[in-house]
Amino acid sequence: xxxxxxxxxxxxxxxxxxxxxxxxxxxxxxxxxxxxxxxxxxxxxxxxxxxxxxxxxxxxxxxxxxxxxxxxxxxxxxxxxxxxxxxxxxxxxxxxxxxxxxxxxxxxxxxxxxxxxxxxxxxxxxxxxxxxxxxxxxxxxxxxxxxxxxxxxxxxxxxxxxxxxxxxxxxxxxxxxxxxxxxxxxxxxxxxxxxxxxxxxxxxxxxxxxxxxxxxxxxxxxxxxxxxxxxxxxxxxxxxxxxxxxxxxxxxxxxxxxxxxxxxxxxxxxxxxxxxxxxxxxxxxxxxxxxxxxxxxxxxxxxxxxxxxxxxxxxxxxxxxxxxxxxxxxxxxxxxxxxxxxxxx
Numbered sequence: 001x002x003x004x005x006x007x008x009x010x011x012x013x014x015x016x017x018x019x020x021x022x023x024x025x026x027x028x029x030x031x032x033x034x035x036x037x038x039x040x041x042x043x044x045x046x047x048x049x050x051x052x053x054x055x056x057x058x059x060x061x062x063x064x065x066x067x068x069x070x071x072x073x074x075x076x077x078x079x080x081x082x083x084x085x086x087x088x089x090x091x092x093x094x095x096x097x098x099x100x101x102x103x104x105x106x107x108x109x110x111x112x113x114x115x116x117x118x119x120x121x122x123x124x125x126x127x128x129x130x131x132x133x134x135x136x137x138x139x140x141x142x143x144x145x146x147x148x149x150x151x152x153x154x155x156x157x158x159x160x161x162x163x164x165x166x167x168x169x170x171x172x173x174x175x176x177x178x179x180x181x182x183x184x185x186x187x188x189x190x191x192x193x194x195x196x197x198x199x200x201x202x203x204x205x206x207x208x209x210x211x212x213x214x215x216x217x218x219x220x221x222x223x224x225x226x227x228x229x230x231x232x233x234x235x236x237x238x239x240x241x242x243x244x245x246x247x248x249x250x251x252x253x254x255x256x257x258x259x260x261x262x263x264x265x266x267x268x269x270x271x272x273x274x275x276x277x278x279x280x281x282x283x284x285x286x287x288x289x290x291x292x293x294x295x296x297x298x299x300x301x302x303x304x305x306x307x308x309x310x311x312x313x314x315x316x317x318x319x320x321x322x323x324x325x326x327x328x329x330x331x332x333x334x335x336x337x338x339x340x341x342x343x344x345x
Contacts, residue, residue: 040201047195086166106289107149113296115264119169128249140267178288223276242287245276
């Protein structure tokens with residue numbers, strides 16, 4: 001059996017165009033800090049003159065949240081909740097409680113096709129790690145019975161989280177980066193930063209307009225490429241742009257690729273015509289969750305679902321190199337790659 005675990009970063013490129021003059025006290029060359037956190041490269045750029053010290057507050061906040069949320073971290077409260085599954089509730093911080101509460105809400109909206117208790121299944125496949133493997137059907141069947149977001153009990157007064165059954169596990173990886181990006185944006189607001197770019201491993205938030213006063217030009221990643229190539233671009237301001245794709249992390253077994261977006265209902269990667277999806281929203285956590293939810297619904301169902309979400313738009317790329325965009329981006333999206341074409345449903 002030949003198997004290969006591969007990680008490919010889906011980058012969203014932000015271009016600073018037309019910066020011949022500055023608006024107010026904005027810099028053409030921003031203050032910038034890059035760290036490797038949460039298993040990915042995190043970069044924050046601040047264009048407001050005199051705000052370089054805010055980067056310290058930003059990265060302190062990121063590191064604190066990563067420690068509380070991350071699986072395998074020394075002080076991970078999610079690990080503690082999982083360890084206490086079926087035994088007792090676990091008291092958590094306000095931040096972790098808010099994240100779990102949001103995750104349960106997204107699970108309810110998705111009717112189980114997105115489920116924060118998918119931990120036993122993601123641990124079984126472990127796609128993106130050296131020990132990734134395709135599990136036996138009996139193993140998958142065994143862990144599916146542990147996946148049920150309805151068995152996450154939240155006590156808002158005491159800020160506790162309880163998993164009702166032993167061996168249940170939460171995995172908040174699908175929304176953690178989005179949550180943290182939104183928290184970083186709050187830190188920037190509190191410190192008077194008006195213009196910045198937050199990049200948490202592909203979760204992009206563009207704050208304000210670029211130094212020339214125009215919206216940011218954001219390149220949309222080609223989901224088939226690992227080289228930062230794009231399929232098109234949009235103009236964005238004060239928006240989150242999150243991309244997920246089947247070639248972002250995958251496991252190859254006997255010539256068959258299994259991507260990391262797992263279906264908590266049948267235990268296998270979602271299998272439909274979608275190769276990649278980019279969600280444009282006001283909140284990055286929404287983009288994180290919805291990028292997974294739409295994979296579960298397929299192209300037509302995913303398009304219809306996003307059209308019913310207020311303040312959310314999407315760009316879908318199918319496996320035939322066709323691009324489909326929701327109505328709010330029809331005048332915004334510009335195709336830049338001749339290998340792709342716009343499609344119609």
